[in-house]
Amino acid sequence: MTMIADTQNPSLAQRITDRGLRPTPQREVVYQVILAKRDHPTAEEVFARVKILMSTISLATVYNCLEALVQYGLIKQVNFVREPTRYCPNLHEHAHFHDEASGKIHDIDIPADLMARLRSLLPAGYAAVSVDLSFRGSVRSAPAPAAHNN
Ligand SMILES: [Zn+2]
Numbered sequence: 417m418t419m420i421a422d423t424q425n426p427s428l429a430q431r432i433t434d435r436g437l438r439p440t441p442q443r444e445v446v447y448q449v450i451l452a453k454r455d456h457p458t459a460e461e462v463f464a465r466v467k468i469l470m471s472t473i474s475l476a477t478v479y480n481c482l483e484a485l486v487q488y489g490l491i492k493q494v495n496f497v498r499e500p501t502r503y504c505p506n507l508h509e510h511a512h513f514h515d516e517a518s519g520k521i522h523d524i525d526i527p528a529d530l531m532a533r534l535r536s537l538l539p540a541g542y543a544a545v546s547v548d549l550s551f552r553g554s555v556r557s558a559p560a561p562a563a564h565n566n
Pocket residue numbers: 456494504505506510511512522523
């Protein structure tokens with residue numbers, strides 16, 4: 417098997433290598449589109465974006481790349497009930513806010529001390545491998561004018 421030299425983005429290849437995964441042009445382009453627009457795309461959305469850059473890539477290959485990138489800790493899977501899996505390149509521990517009106521998913525930073533407190537809620541003897549926190553909601557509407565006669 418010949419190694420294909422990456423001329424487009426050596427730093428991406430390096431980041432993939434640093435995690436112990438062999439960089440391939442397909443993995444790099446999938447990683448590239450996830451980093452480029454941090455909107456938690458689904459596999460189908462990643463596929464559509466990757467197709468523009470690499471027209472020959474198949475959906476199955478995109479799935480394989482996503483799986484490898486998740487397995488090697490370069491991206492995280494984000495799951496919401498009754499929705500396809502989404503992908504996030506933010507490796508810091510964070511929660512997600514799912515805006516039900518727009519469908520957008522925002523990263524919410526969780527202070528380290530709060531995360532430590534959450535982890536301490538587990539029964540004695542257990543340790544969490546990961547913590548998934550998600551919020552659903554929408555933009556808060558402007559406060560109603562104060563009513564005095566109700
Ligand atoms: Zn995220």
